[in-house]
Amino acid sequence: MQAGLRPSANRLVSSADHLASTAGHPTSVDRLLGSVLSRALGAAPVRLFLWDGSEIASDAAGERFQLRLHSRRALLGLLIHPQLYFGECYADGSLDVEGDLPEALTALYEATPKPHGVHVAIDRVCAHLRRISPSRSRWNVHHHYDLGNDFYRLWLDERMVYTCAYFPTPDATLEEAQLAKLDLVCRKLRLRPQERVIEAGCGWGALALHMAGRYGARVRAFNLSGEQVAYARECAARAGLANRVEFVEDDYRAATGRCDAFVSVGMLEHVGLRSYRELGRVIRRVLKNDGRGLLHSIGRPSPAPTNAWIVRRIFPDGYTPSLAEMMEVFEPNGFAVLDVENLRTHYARTLEHWLERYERAVPQVRAMFDESFVRTWRLYLAGSIAGFRFGSMQLFQVLFAGPASGAVAATRADIYRQE
Amino acid sequence: MQAGLRPSANRLVSSADHLASTAGHPTSVDRLLGSVLSRALGAAPVRLFLWDGSEIASDAAGERFQLRLHSRRALLGLLIHPQLYFGECYADGSLDVEGDLPEALTALYEATPKPHGVHVAIDRVCAHLRRISPSRSRWNVHHHYDLGNDFYRLWLDERMVYTCAYFPTPDATLEEAQLAKLDLVCRKLRLRPQERVIEAGCGWGALALHMAGRYGARVRAFNLSGEQVAYARECAARAGLANRVEFVEDDYRAATGRCDAFVSVGMLEHVGLRSYRELGRVIRRVLKNDGRGLLHSIGRPSPAPTNAWIVRRIFPDGYTPSLAEMMEVFEPNGFAVLDVENLRTHYARTLEHWLERYERAVPQVRAMFDESFVRTWRLYLAGSIAGFRFGSMQLFQVLFAGPASGAVAATRADIYRQE
Secondary structure, eight states, X not given: OOOOOOHHHHHHHHHHHHHHTTOSSOOHHHHHXXXXXXXXXXXXXXXXXXXXXXXXXXXXSSOOEEEEXXXXXXXXXXXXXXXXXXXXXXXXXXXXXESOHHHHHHHHHHHSOOOOSHHHHHHHHHHHHOOXXXXXXXXXXXXXXXXXXXXXXXXXXXXXXXXXXXXXXXTOXXXXXXXXXXXXXXXXXXXXXXXXXXXXXXXXXXXXXXXXXXXXXXXXXXXXXXXXXXXXXXXXXXXXXXXXEEEEESXXXXXXXXXXXXXXXXXXXXXXXXXXXXXXXXXXXXXXEEEEEEEEEEEBSSOOOOOHHHHHHTOTTOOOOBHHHHHHHHGGGTOEEEEEEEOHHHHHHHHHHHHHHHHHTHHHHHHHSOHHHHHHHXXXXXXXXXXXXXXXXXXXXXXXXXXXXXXXXXXXXXXXTTO | OOOOOXXXXXXXXXXXXXXXTTOSSOOHHHHHHHHHHHHHTTTOXXXXXXXXXXXXXXXXXXXXXXXXXXXXXXXXXXXXXXXXXXXXXXXXXXXXXXXXXXXXXHHHHHHSOOOOSHHHHHHHHHHHHOOOOHHHHHHHHHHHHTSOHXXXXXXXXXXXXXXXXXXXXXXXXXXXXXXXXXXHHHHHHTOOTTOEEEEESOTXXXXXXXXXXXXXXXXXXXXSOHHHHHHHHHHHHHTTOTTTEEEEESOGGGOOSOEEEEEEESOHHHHOGGGHHHHHHHHHHHEEXXXXXXXXXXXXXXXXXXXXXXXXXXXXXXXXXXXXXXXXXXXXXXXXXXXXEEOHHHHHHHHHHHHHHHHXXXXXXXXXXXXXXXXXXXXXXXXXXXXXXXXXXXXXXXXXXXXXXXXXXXXXXXXXXXX
C-alpha cells in the first residue's frame, strides 16, 4: 500500500524513529512513561508489557487482553499521538495485542476518553477546509479500490458488495444480508420499471445490476475505479443487462441528464465535508423535481475528526459526518429528508463476517502483499468492528425527495411486508 | 384570543391603520399598488379585487380563486409585510378568499417566492437569540392551550390528541389515526411493561395513558397547562390508571429521577432554538445511559423563520426547526439518532379532518369567542394544511438512544408486523 504521508506527519515519524533507534533494555524513564501510558488506558482490562517482557503495573481490574510493546518507538508513539501510532506500530509489528482484537479495541474505546487535543483540533479545521478535487478523488479511489479485484474477492460476498449489509435476521449469511441490503435500498426508493437512476460511486456494480435486473430500472452508474468498472461491465454483460446499465468511469460530478432516482451507497465518506453542498447541487441538477434519492454513509453521533491512521493508511481524505453535517447536502438544496435509518449494528455484523473471511485468506493476502499489509488491514477491519460496536461510528441511510415531490409512500409498512 | 403584540409590530399596525383611515373609492395610486401586488402573487391562479368590487388585471392563467381586499389597509398590509398582514386582514374581515381556502393558500405558496427580506432576516436573528424562560413558557402555553377544553373538544378526536396523526390507510378515521400514532410511538420506543417513561408536554394525556394502559409503562408526564393537566388526571382516574401515570403541572426542566424512555410529542415547537442544547441536557440527566427517546416535532426542509402572523396570533415564540437544527438536541449530548420518519402528508390529512370538524362547529366557536377568533383559527388550520401539502412544513419523528445503548432492535420490521 502506498502511504499518503504529509510532510508534518513525516517529521513526527522521523523523530520517533530517531528516539527509537536508541532502544535496548527499558530504562527507568521507559518504565515511568509506561506508567503514564497505563494510566491513559484508564479502566481498560488490558495488561501492558514492555519489550523485555516486563509488565507495567496497572489499576485496571479483570484484564482480558495483553498489549505488548516491542520497541521504544511504540511506547513513545502511543504517548505522542495514540490515534496515529497505535495503527503504525501494530502494522510494523512493534505493537501486538493478545486476545480477541475487536473486543480489545472495543474495550480500549470504552475505557479511554474521546480523542481531543491539538491533533484533533487541527484535523477538524482541515476537514472543513479540504476541497477534494476530481483529480484528488481519482487518486484517493485508486489508492483503496484498485488494490485488485482478486484481493477483495478473498473476503467479500459473491456480489462483491463493500458496504454495510442488512441482516433481516441475525443469522443471515453475508450473501443473504448483502442481497437484503440491495433490495432494501430499492424498496425504500420505491423503484418502478423503466425509471432512470443515477448511481454515484457504484463499487463493483451489484446495486446497479439489482436495480436493473430485479426492478427494471435503467441505470447510469459512476465510478472512478477502473478495476471496478471493468469488473462491473463484465457482470452486466454476463447477466444480459448491458443494455439497461451503463457503467461510466468518471466522477459523479460529470453526471448529466435527468433521473427519477439518485442513489449513492458508501461514497459520501470520500466526498469531504466542504463539498457536501456541491454534491447536493449535482443531485439537484440531475434529479427530477419529483424524484427521490438515497444516501448511505458511515457517520458519527456528533462531529469528530476521522482517525488519523485511517486517513493515512486506509482512506486518504476520508471523513464521516454527523447527521447534522450530512444535512448540508440536502437543506440548502431544497430536498426534504423522508427517512433516516441507523444501521450501526448491521455494519458491526458485516465487518465480523469480513474479518472472519479475511483471517482465513491471510496466507493469500501475505503472498499478494506483505506482512505489514496483512496487519494493516486486520487492524482496519477489527477497529471498524470496535467503532460500530462502541457507537463512535454509525451508519446512516437517508431517503430524501426533490422539492416538488409528495411523500414517496404513505407509510413505511410496504418496505417490511416481505421481510 | 390575546395577542402577543410586540411594540415594533404595534407601530407597523398603527401606521397601516392611519393610512387606511383615508380609504374610500380606490384611487389611481391604489390601482397601481394593486398591480404591484398582483405581480407579486406571480403565477398563482388568483383574481384580485379591490374594495369597490373592481378587478386588478393579472397575467395568471386559469384563475380558480378570488382574493377580495375590503380596505386600503389590506392592500398596504399585503405590500408591506404579507406574512403578517394576510392573517391580520383575513382575521378582521378586510380580506376574503373565495374558493377552497387550503387549496388557495397552497397555490399562493407555490406561486410566490420564499419569504425573504428584512423581516425574515430580523426574525431569523431573533429565533437564535430568544431564550424562552420557564415563566415565558408558562405564558405561551396558557395563551394557546388554555382556550378551554370545550373549544378543543369541538374539533379534536375523542382522545383529544392535538398533534399529527398517523394514517395506516388513507381512509382511516381521525380516531383510528390518532390511536395508530400513539401506538406507533410506543412500538418505535419498544416499550416494555414496568418501564419508567418521562413525557415532556403531554397535552390532554392520551399518549401517557396509552403507554400505561396498553404497554404497562409507568409514566410521569409534564405539562404547563392547568386545564389540560386537570383533564388528563380525570381521564387517568376514570381508566383506573392513576397509580401508573402521574401528571405533573410543571416545566419539563423540573423533571428528576431516571427513566428508560423519554418522549415528547409536539413540544419542541415551543422550546426555542436557543434552548435545544438545554433540552438535550435535561434528557441526558433523566434518561438512563441505555435508554431510548422519541421527539416528534413540526420541522422545515431548511432553516426558516416562523410565519410572523402565526407567532403573533397562534404560537407566541413558536419555532419549527430543520432536521440539522433538531440535531442540536442530540449531537452535543452523546445521543445517537436511530430513526427519523417524515410524516408531512399525515399532518396535512390530520389538519383536513380538524378543519372539517371545525367548520361544522363554527356556530359554537362564534358563541364562545367572536367572529375574528373564528376566522383566525380557520386561517391557521387551512394555512397549516397548505404548508404541509406544499412542503414548507414537515413533521419529523426522531428516535434516539442513550450513549451506552445498543440498537433498540435489529430492524424496523417488528414495528410494521401488525399494520
